[in-house]
Amino acid sequence: MLLRFALAGSLALAASAAHAEIITVRYNFPQHASLALTYGYFGGDRGPTTGTILSTTLMVNYTTTGDQNAADFYLTWDVPVTGAPQEHIGLTGTDLGWTGLGTFQYTFTNDQYNGTIREGRFGAEFNGGGDLTDSYIEFTVDADPIDPIYADSFEGL
Numbered sequence: 001m002l003l004r005f006a007l008a009g010s011l012a013l014a015a016s017a018a019h020a021e022i023i024t025v026r027y028n029f030p031q032h033a034s035l036a037l038t039y040g041y042f043g044g045d046r047g048p049t050t051g052t053i054l055s056t057t058l059m060v061n062y063t064t065t066g067d068q069n070a071a072d073f074y075l076t077w078d079v080p081v082t083g084a085p086q087e088h089i090g091l092t093g094t095d096l097g098w099t100g101l102g103t104f105q106y107t108f109t110n111d112q113y114n115g116t117i118r119e120g121r122f123g124a125e126f127n128g129g130g131d132l133t134d135s136y137i138e139f140t141v142d143a144d145p146i147d148p149i150y151a152d153s154f155e156g157l
Helices: 002-017
Strands: 021-028 035-039 051-063 074-078 088-092 103-110 115-117 122-127 136-143
Touching: none
Parallel strands: none
Antiparallel strands: 021 136, 035 122, 051 103, 051 115, 051 136, 074 088, 074 122
């Protein structure tokens, strides 16, 4: 009986030592706005990440090429989250008021995508041609403890 209490106490102590950490998960956008991507998991160098999204920052620096009209730009991003006010980002050049040739910028930081990270695949699409420079989406995450399998390092395929 005493052994059970000692074991329960040890487990409770170990569980309290495992706490979440605030991390940043960043996805850099491709150079050209003509690509669809599918991601196998949410995370980065630390491997698949679970936890809660606390904030989302989007930065789009878009430059038309040739006779491309900025109004034709299109970006979608499915945020792998549940319980958030929004789970999908959809932007068009027209909606952003972009028109003609040149360089255009759009950015936001908000809490519309805050919620519990769901496991599994998600995707993004960049369309309309043109070039993306220093463009990304970044999430501030209250991450669950790292899976021990990834504790040494994680190298994506």
